[in-house]
Amino acid sequence: xxxxxxxxxxxxxxxxxxxxxxxxxxxxxxxxxxxxxxxxxxxxxxxxxxxxxxxxxxxxxxxxxxxxxxxxxxxxxxxxxxxxxxxxxxxxxxxxxxxxxxxxxxxxxxxxxxxxxxxxxxxxxxxxxxxxxxxxxxxxxxxxxxxxxxxxxxxxxxxxxxxxxxxxxxxx
Amino acid sequence: xxxxxxxxxxxxxxxxxxxxxxxxxxxxxxxxxxxxxxxxxxxxxxxxxxxxxxxxxxxxxxxxxxxxxxxxxxxxxxxxxxxxxxxxxxxxxxxxxxxxxxxxxxxxxxxxxxxxxxxxxxxxxxxxxxxxxxxxxxxxxxxxxxxxxxxxxxxxxxxxxxxxxxxxxxxxxxxxxxxxxxxxxxxxxxxxxxxx
Numbered sequence: 001x002x003x004x005x006x007x008x009x010x011x012x013x014x015x016x017x018x019x020x021x022x023x024x025x026x027x028x029x030x031x032x033x034x035x036x037x038x039x040x041x042x043x044x045x046x047x048x049x050x051x052x053x054x055x056x057x058x059x060x061x062x063x064x065x066x067x068x069x070x071x072x073x074x075x076x077x078x079x080x081x082x083x084x085x086x087x088x089x090x091x092x093x094x095x096x097x098x099x100x101x102x103x104x105x106x107x108x109x110x111x112x113x114x115x116x117x118x119x120x121x122x123x124x125x126x127x128x129x130x131x132x133x134x135x136x137x138x139x140x141x142x143x144x145x146x147x148x149x150x151x152x153x154x155x156x157x158x159x160x161x162x163x164x165x166x167x168x169x170x171x172x
Numbered sequence: 173x174x175x176x177x178x179x180x181x182x183x184x185x186x187x188x189x190x191x192x193x194x195x196x197x198x199x200x201x202x203x204x205x206x207x208x209x210x211x212x213x214x215x216x217x218x219x220x221x222x223x224x225x226x227x228x229x230x231x232x233x234x235x236x237x238x239x240x241x242x243x244x245x246x247x248x249x250x251x252x253x254x255x256x257x258x259x260x261x262x263x264x265x266x267x268x269x270x271x272x273x274x275x276x277x278x279x280x281x282x283x284x285x286x287x288x289x290x291x292x293x294x295x296x297x298x299x300x301x302x303x304x305x306x307x308x309x310x311x312x313x314x315x316x317x318x319x320x321x322x323x324x325x326x327x328x329x330x331x332x333x334x335x336x337x338x339x340x341x342x343x344x345x346x347x348x349x350x351x352x353x354x355x356x357x358x359x360x361x362x363x364x365x366x367x368x
Contacts, residue, residue, distance in 0.1 A: 005364065005367075006363045006364060006366075006367040007363065008362060008363050008364070009197060009198055009199040009216075009360075009362070009363050010197040010198055012198055012215075012216045012219035012220045012223065013219065013223055013347075015194045015195075015197055015198035015220050015223075016198070016219060016220040016221070016222070016223025016224045016227065017223060017224075017227050018190070018193075018194045019190075019191065019194040019195070019198075019220060019223070019224040019227075020223060020224035020225070020226065020227025020228040020231070021227060021228070021231070022187055022190040022191055022194060023191075023224055023227075023228040024227065024228040024231040024232055025187055025190075026183075026184075026187040026191075027175075027176060027228070027232055027246055028175040028176055028177065028232075028235065028241065029175075029176065029177050029179030029183040029184075029187070030176060030177075030178070030179045030183060030184065030187075031176035031178075031245055031246055031247060032246070032247040033228075033247070034187065034188075034191050034275075035275075036273070036274035036275030036278065037274040037275075037295075039274075040274060040292070040295045040296060040299060041299055043296060044296055044299045044300055044303070047296070048300070059303050059304070059306065060306050060307055061302065061303040061306035062303050075181070075184045078181050078184045078185050078188065079184045079185070079187065079188035079191070080188065080278055081185065081188065082184065082185040082186065082187065082188020082189040082190075082191065082192060083188045083189070083191050083192035083195075083275065083278050083279065083282075084192060084278055084281075084282045085188075085189050085192065085282075086188065086189040086190060086191060086192025086193035086194075086195075086196065087192040087193070087195065087196040087201055087278065087279040087282035087283055088192075088282045088283070089189075089193060090192070090193045090196030090197050090283075091196050091201070091282070091283040091284070094197070094363075096196070096283060096363055096366075096367065097283055097284050098283070098284045098367060099284040099286065100284060100285060100286070101285070101286050101287045102202060102203050102204060102271070102280075102285050102287055102366075103203075103204075103287070104204065112287055113287060113290045115269050115270055115271070116203075116270045116271065116272075116287045116288070116290035116291040116294065117270070117290045117291070117293060117294040117297075118269055118270060118294060119265075119266040119267065119268075119269035119270015119271065119272065119291060119294065120266065120270050120272075120277075120290065120291035120292060120293060120294020120295045120296075120297070120298060121266075121294040121295070121297050121298040121301070122262045122263075122265050122266035122269065122270070122294075122298060123262065123263050123266035123267075123270065123272075123273060123274060123291070123294070123295050123298060124294060124295035124296060124297060124298020124299040124300075124301070124302065125262060125298035125299070125301055125302045126258070126259040126260070126261070126262025126263045126265075126266060126298070127259065127262075127263060127274060127295075127299075128259075128299055128302045128303075129255050129258060129259035129262065129302060129309070129313065130255060130256045130258075130259020130260055130262075130263070131249065131252065131255065131256065131259070132249065133263060133273055133274045133275065134221075134263060134267075134273040134274070134275060134276075135191075135273075135274070135275040137249060137256070137260075138221070138260075139221060139224060139225060140247075141248070141249045142221075142225035142228075142229065143224075143225055143228035143229045143232060144229070144232070144243075144246055144247075144248040144249075144323065145229055145323045145324045145325060145332065145335055145336075145339075146248050146249045146251070146321070146322065146323055146324075147251045147318060147322045147323065147324060147326075147327050148249040148250060148251040148252070148256055148318075148322070149249065150324065151251055151253060151256045151257055151260065152256045152257075152259065152260035152263075153221075153260065154260070155256070155257045155258070155259075155260030155261045155264065156260040156261070156263050156264040156267075157210075157218075157264060158261070158264065159260070159261035159262070159263075159264030159265050159268070160209070160210040160264035160265070160267055160268045161210050161212075161264075163210070163264065163265045163268035163269060164207065164210035164211050164268045167207070167268050167269055168207075168210075168211045171204065171207045171208075171211070171271075172208070172211060172213070
């Protein structure tokens with residue numbers, strides 16, 4: 001379809017060094033690392049406050065976020081805006097941007113979307129429980145050599161490996 | 173210069189941009205690549221994450237050694253053993269099943285992958301369920317709390333430089349082990365393969 005080929009990915013070492021310097025820069029400039037899941041928590045609070053304010057107001061986990069106001073007052077929203085642009089620029093300039101529903105070779109479309117939704121539910125429950133996600137706790141905590149980050153990461157990889165014994169047939 | 177500074181929106185926007193860019197160029201917006209870490213076919217997740225941790229940790233340590241940074245002014249998470257172990261396991265399962273984590277789902281969506289939208293909707297549902305169960309989970313959420321901002325150096329009594337050397341050695345071992353597995357399975361998943 002496209003006669004101009006997608007350019008290859010960077011070697012992981014080079015991308016990892018770039019990401020590490022970015023993470024270090026974030027700590028130097030703000031005192032904290034990179035994150036992601038916090039944005040989705042803010043989104044739940046914001047949407048919940050519009051749809052059903054009484055629910056958010058009565059909820060012990062979500063209520064403290066209300067005092068922070070609009071999500072645009074939060075650094076994490078601006079960071080995610082940056083992430084979106086960085087991903088867009090990276091994929092467009094290397095001709096890797098492609099509208100699609102990515103799935104395994106033997107995976108139906110409906111199966112793929114159900115798996116994405118189900119995996120998302122587990123993640124949306126697990127990240128606030130862990131007080132952070134792969135970037136907010138694993139990567140950023142790891143850069144400060146925090147024990148918390150390594151507890152999270154060991155568990156993350158162990159569970160992924162175990163679960164993958166069941167899901168590898170649909171993905172590969 | 174005295175770090176950390178109180179950087180504004182622009183610093184955050186630039187760091188976010190580079191974060192998204194480096195995830196994209198390493199292929200970590202692709203759920204096929206992300207799930208391939210757990211089948212051991214493609215070790216990009218481990219390699220990129222571990223390299224970034226070692227580079228950032230070493231850099232921050234150097235800034236501290238030369239007296240330009242107060243490490244204790246940085247946000248260092250406090251361990252809550254059970255909540256973090258189970259939360260980490262749920263994110264590992266979420267990635268093995270759904271193909272993303274919160275950050276990579278954003279990269280997935282902005283490289284054209286619409287399945288990432290479904291993952292995001294799932295995350296919103298999961299967080300609502302968590303919020304709804306928060307009162308019932310209190311005991312578990314707070315169980316086995318460790319010392320505030322506990323680091324590996326604090327836990328083991330080893331100097332930070334030695335921890336950094338050991339982490340770098342672990343990363344190197346992971347790169348070698350990964351290369352061995354990748355060689356047996358026909359190499360890392362390429363951009364060409366994903367664009368078919």
